[in-house]
Amino acid sequence: MRILATLLVKEFKQIFRNRLMLPIIFVVPVVQMILLTYAASLEMKGINMAVVDQDYSQASRLLVSRFEASPFFEINLSTGSYQEAENELTSDHVDVILHMQHDFELKLYSEKETDLQLVVNAINATEAGLINAYCTQIIADFNGQVRARWFGLEGSGLLISLDIIPKYWYNPLLDFKIYMFSGILVIIVTLIGMLLTALNLVREKEMGTTEQINVTPIRKYQFIMAKLIPFMIIALFELAFGLVIGRLLFGLPIVGSLGLLFLFTCVYLLTVLGIGLFLSTISNTQQQLMYMAFFFMLTFILMSGVFTPAESMPQWAQKLNLLNPVAYFMKVIRMILLKGSEFRDISREFYSLCIYATLILTLAITNYRKTS
Amino acid sequence: MEVREHIIEVKDMVKKYGSFTANDHLSFHVERGEIFGFLGANGAGKTTAMRILCGLSYPTSGEIRVAGHDVYRERERIKRKIGYMSQKFSLYEDLTVSENIHLYAGIYGLGRKQIVVREEQLLERLGLAHVRNRLIREIPLGWKQKLAFSVAIFHQPAIVFLDEPTGGVDPITRRQFWEMIHDATEEGITVFVTTHYMDEAEYCDRVSIMVDGRIDALDTPAALKQQYESVNMNEVFLKLARS
């Protein structure tokens, strides 16, 4: 115990003596949290629409007025030239073109149905899908209620109608920021914990100071623990710090138990710091480590469902996610903070990470070589 | 001549890196309390051999005992009884003089009070009391090396291994450094030192000279000079290297 304490004193002194550390611990996360949370929004603002009404009839104008009335669409351009509208689409000024040909109304009366052309810029497929869905709704609505009113079918019992009432629990105002924020908090805690721990050990290796440690009777687990504990404390502090910022700046709800969250975070940190230490035992230079850590972090984070729910990923990715500690934490932090999930709701994730942490730490300790 | 205990005993030690043989069947012993010089050109295999004795590297084969313990099975026991100072690194640059002393003393399990008392004595003797709170990176190389040596023997080990301890320092500091080594032997510490400064070999009780992974000569400096009909160790070395 005394040896571990001696080593811990050394680590803390070195960490706080490093001039890079304080900005990394305090400034960088704040900037990231604010910047990222505002930038990383998938929220759709107004969809820019160009209307090419070559008919300019009563029917076409009525349809356009339906789009005008929708909160989702903003009509930026009304023109008779399709080419002009397509140019605007190509230069990204509009997202969608609504095109009605000159026989729009004529066909409606003579053939009982008429075509409406919708041209969507689909480079962003999700946005395109959403635009298409909104348009479908408006057209269906137009087909149903508008014509019903015209022909006096309403209330005649001939047409049925459905009231669909959407309700949003936990977040009735659909504030996108709190979801992003909790995800970003995970990224920061992970990044700081894993990268700093791993870099620290490899730096000692590269500088040759581990040599001196290796000729002493220090046990491997003591040395690894001394590397792990300080950064674990820093990462836990980072979480607390982040929660305060989230609460003050973004009104982050903390529905569940903070004790449970911190307990889970401890197990999580043991796992990711263990991975960091393992990576550092297999690299010789900081450069090597950086690329490896960078590669794993990026893959872990992208697969964790930071932007999109992990359940929507293909099966093989979900299987791979069993090995991805970030995915567990990403899910659990949101469950506890936003929905107030309890221990029994997250017990599977908790025990999985316990096993994971034990395995990876054992691997890191056995793989650390005092003798080459 | 009095028979002294063999504190290091090496028989047929071999270390291979792939097809390259760094140590080719080395056999020698070191007696308790002596200064044993391990000489040779760069790349002759000195550091490799020393790293094996310290438990930093596995030998390929051979029988090796250090301070009464086997290097294959009892490395951690050995580590309690030795001190080590390397050419590359000795102290943490971003810790102060005092913090380095406390760190290493703490690692060997010395009590806090004991550390404080001995630290005081040590800094007094080295004349470094005024820089105790300065970072290592801020003090001159000569001071660093003296301090590194003192830290390496702070826990009073049976043997101290010194890997080219005087590299890059001026002749006066080197002289003072060797006086410190002598003082250590007075306290009963055995010194195992590698160097390529041949004049330093004169300070050793016995020296071995390595060439291409083998020990070509091993005796007291006086005997070697006589055997090779040389006025100093430098000449001995050159004659050995040319043959």
Next chain:
Amino acid sequence: MKRFFGFVKKEFQHIFRDKRTLLILFGLPIVMIILFGFVVSTEIRDVKVGIWDRSMDQASIRATQKIFSSGYFVPAGYIDHEEEIGELFRSGKARVVVVFEEGFERNLLREDRAAINLIADASDANTAQLSLTYLQGVLMTYFQSMNQDVEVPWSVNMKSRMFYNEEMKGVYMFIPGLMALILVLISALMTSVTIAREKEFGTMELLLASPLKPREIILGKVTPYVLLSFVNAMTIVLLGFLVFDVPVRGSLWLLMLICMLYITLALSLGVLISTNVKTQQMAMFISLLGLMLPSILLSGFIFPIENMPKVLQWFSAIMPPRWFIVIVKNIMLKGTGFAFIWKETLILLGMTIFFILAAVKRFKIRLN
């Protein structure tokens, strides 16, 4: 000149000796393409839906079947108490619960209108909104089709055309951003760290004392990375084409030229960073935070710029990847020519010149 080539050769050997780093260098674009192509999509799929059917009649059962045959939703079981909704959400077993009111079919037939409640776990607001939008679409279409029996005079048929991306593949959106990301990573991060390493270990002094001119040293250091970056950029284009049929509709030459311009820009940024730092760690953190994050977040790679607050939109205007992504989208996906991208190209060119000048100036100050 011969001396210079000797130096470049040494730098190449240095990079190629470390097999693991090399593997990551060439593996990274492949893994990223696969991740963005298959995994990181902002579409929804297999959303778990719980059903609270309080009437259990023909209409509600058929509506339920419709929901699960749409392809977006998977069943998460039936419940019959209000409290169970919370339990489903808290344990993550369901994201949406559909509630059919009591006497659903009766209301539909007798009163011509009935109500369905859709309750979403909106802790993930985006998925919640998308799910409910899609659910509404499915239900609306189904009940509209019941109206088909009624003789109505006419209807408008909507025909959608998905421009540039007929099959609506998510990966189209990510390819240009991925190129920007990988190029910045290799060109700027790696060069700045490599040069910082030479400084940290004192070997830079050695090089500067050699007969090589400072300009040759820097050029020698960056040349291998120019090639590596270029190969990687082309790997992305090729993989995108082979695996996901992402086309290069415009001129491939123009695309390559723009890539070279962007690589030059990133390299000069890397050199600029390295002249300002003392340690590898510092170089890495500056590159990561100053370059990587903005190229992921403020460049329109994943998140559309027009959705950001105004301040961030201004910020994004000074981010090189933003302009690069616009250009690549135009050349690759829209097939437009230089006429549509000259403005963005000019901006990149200006930035490149600025960074080169700044790096050269810093380097000279260092030497004096």
